[in-house]
Amino acid sequence: DFQGKCLLFTEGMWQNENMTMGKQRFIVEEWGPESSCRFITFVGIVSLILSDVQAWRTFFSLCKGHDDSLFHAFLNLLLCLLVVFVVFVAGTISSVGFSAWCDSVTENGVMPSSCEDLQDTDLELGVDSNSFYDQFTIAQFGLWSAWLCWLGLTVLAFLKVYHNHRQQELLDSLVQEKELLLGHPLQRSSCNRNAMI
Template sequence: MLRLRSSLPLLRSRSFSSAQQSKQGEANMALDNLIFAQCILYFLAFVFGFIAVVPLSENTEDFGGKCLLFARGMWQNENITVSKQRFIVEEWGPESSCSFVTFVGIASLVLSAVQAWRLLFFLCKGHDDSIFNSFLNLLISSLVVFTVFLSSTIVSVGFNLWCDAITERGTMPSSCENLQDTDLELNLDNSAFYDQFAIAQFGLWASWLAWLGIAVMAFLKVYHNYRQEDLLDNLIHEKELLLGRSSRRNSDDLKTGPI
């Protein structure tokens, strides 16, 4: 009977250890899936950022550094006798708008590439971020979501104002897309401005959606790490209680002696 009692704590300890390993394995699998999903989203953010940056850079070169976002202008007749009209730019948009949008696109592009490579390395090596690094990634992702949303809004609103100016709020017979094929006689290359900003808008808004998903995944990872830390603390506490009960029972059995 004494041998049977002394073997019971060992069996309980083994079953506790197997349950602990099973829970730990499920947690590691969930974490690997989370990291893999983050890698995919970072790769998509990189692709969409590249799609946005290239046409923005081309437009800056075509317009000689002039920013058409929020630009104002009107059509005027060249003289009284000739009915030919010419578009006059009253005020170009602030260069800071185009510079900010381009900077955000490049920063998003570089950051997503670095993070994708870093998480892929973690996934292959079986490593993971600390709780502090996970929380820091959450803050950075939230900041990028805000800045990309702001730059996307700037491009959408600013480009719509430019199109309203050159089409006189839709009263012109030609659309904004068709007017890119017309020489506006601004001493610059305006042959592709509509296509460039249409692609840039798509890239920025798609990048914003990717970064929004990244921020959600970062929050889930912080929550997972918190739950994992809490789970480990509970398992350690339960193990200590089990070992304490086992030691007390062994001491009681030694005092009572064999039955």
């Protein structure tokens, strides 16, 4: 628990506590922006809710045999693209921000301990910094896994739009062929164009 402080992008340095004992203490120069941690938390929660809604819609469509129109499939594609982008941004903020913290706490690798080893060290920051490495590793894994899942959903949504578009073209083509074979003028296609506008 960091008591409302954000570990991402936090800057600090090691200083000797006193000259005789040579004991070092980590001093935080500037805590990271709270908005980074809040954004990542918000994106994780919204992504979870949207994935539940998406699963329900898919289950409903499969059980009821309901098929989306081209317009609804396109809206679904836009939503998936938006979520993929936002989750990618959150994953990048998490990875880059945590890397900046680890570079700060290990002094860019100069310290003999790694960032993972330092999670068991009391950094005396006035916050509970135990297992920070494990927690942020799990958070990064979750964000990047969510990104991959939403990327897969986006590909499926694109294929659905493509399939619906091709199906609509096929239906229009079959109607035109039928009218040509029956000798009727192509009045229906002009009505369809007016209806689409």
